[in-house]
Amino acid sequence: MQKRMLSGMQPTGILHLGNLEGALRNWVRLQEEYDSYFCIVDWHSLTTLAETPELIKKQTLDVAIDWLAAGLNPEKCTVFIQSHVPQHAELHLLLSMITPVPWLERVPTYKEKKENLNIESASYGLLGYPVLQAADIMIYKADVVPVGKDQLPHLELTREITRRFNHLYGEVFPECEALLTEAAVVPGTDGRKMSKSYDNAIYIQDSAEETAKKIKTMFTDPLKLRMGDPGRPEVCPVFALHEIYSPKDQVAWIDEHCRAGDLGCVQCKKMLTENLNEKLRPLRERRQMYADDPAQIEKILEEGAAKAREVAEETMREVRKAMMLP
Numbered sequence: 001m002q003k004r005m006l007s008g009m010q011p012t013g014i015l016h017l018g019n020l021e022g023a024l025r026n027w028v029r030l031q032e033e034y035d036s037y038f039c040i041v042d043w044h045s046l047t048t049l050a051e052t053p054e055l056i057k058k059q060t061l062d063v064a065i066d067w068l069a070a071g072l073n074p075e076k077c078t079v080f081i082q083s084h085v086p087q088h089a090e091l092h093l094l095l096s097m098i099t100p101v102p103w104l105e106r107v108p109t110y111k112e113k114k115e116n117l118n119i120e121s122a123s124y125g126l127l128g129y130p131v132l133q134a135a136d137i138m139i140y141k142a143d144v145v146p147v148g149k150d151q152l153p154h155l156e157l158t159r160e161i162t163r164r165f166n167h168l169y170g171e172v173f174p175e176c177e178a179l180l181t182e183a184a185v186v187p188g189t190d191g192r193k194m195s196k197s198y199d200n201a202i203y204i205q206d207s208a209e210e211t212a213k214k215i216k217t218m219f220t221d222p223l224k225l226r227m228g229d230p231g232r233p234e235v236c237p238v239f240a241l242h243e244i245y246s247p248k249d250q251v252a253w254i255d256e257h258c259r260a261g262d263l264g265c266v267q268c269k270k271m272l273t274e275n276l277n278e279k280l281r282p283l284r285e286r287r288q289m290y291a292d293d294p295a296q297i298e299k300i301l302e303e304g305a306a307k308a309r310e311v312a313e314e315t316m317r318e319v320r321k322a323m324m325l326p
């Protein structure tokens with residue numbers, strides 16, 4: 001039997017190349033190997049966007065479209081929205097009763113978020129975020145969860161909560177394992193990490209023309225001012241994108257000719273534009289197809305949620321029995 005895997009993403013709106021290379025490519029591969037559940041965690045977004053539910057709703061749909069465009073295949077995996085499976089909330093409530101507050105206060109992302117968001121009094125939900133995340137994972141009895149190194153403390157907390165539950169009420173849950181993923185770091189057009197909030201992102205849904213425009217204005221090696229100046233590909237974000245999207249022999253050629261100074265940035269960027277647009281073409285076509293057919297998206301999400309609810313309810317039956325609840 002295939003091992004089960006769960007992963008999720010907050011509905012942050014349309015997705016960019018950083019999301020694509022950082023998570024989605026990996027997911028598309030993993031859906032072949034695991035019984036995979038991919039959850040758009042809209043309740044998690046309420047921890048910071050509680051005042052704009054309409055934004056969460058819109059962004060949830062955008063994320064779903066981008067997931068499918070990237071290649072998640074509903075025939076091979078289960079794609080659904082967290083709030084369509086109310087069992088997550090029930091398990092979250094029960095787990096919150098056995099999770100000591102200091103476990104949550106020491107989670108690094110809680111401290112960061114509290115400071116970054118400048119929230120005077122962070123909500124109860126923000127503190128409890130990792131408990132909801134534990135519920136998301138445990139309710140499917142996931143064996144593995146793909147994570148980057150930065151998310152390891154969250155996953156460790158899920159494992160601690162699992163052990164505590166099993167110790168108190170009997171062995172109901174498996175302890176999930178981290179599936180450590182090496183993701184390419186994708187620079188934005190200004191050389192910083194690609195991020196929606198830096199306004200430096202190239203989006204999956206951008207047209208070929210928009211992409212060309214963005215690449216045209218991209219930062220390069222600041223010491224290479226004109227053709228003839230030798231460049232340093234290792235500090236150039238254009239080159240970093242070439243390494244992801246261009247054929248290996250072309251990357252080697254660019255490396256050599258940039259250093260020699262006989263390749264100009266304009267030509268180099270044109271080559272990147274062509275390669276990137278070519279790589280994104282099938283994704284964009286799929287994206288358009290789904291965006292033009294909202295009924296199909298709705299159907300996929302509803303079928304995904306129905307399947308997820310079935311598994312989640314089965315787990316909850318065991319949980320209620322173990323906790324002597326009706």
Ligand code: SF4
Pocket residue numbers: 220221224231232233236237238239254258259263264265266268269
């Ligand atoms: S030639 Fe290409 S790799 Fe070299 S600095 Fe210009 S854009 Fe970057």
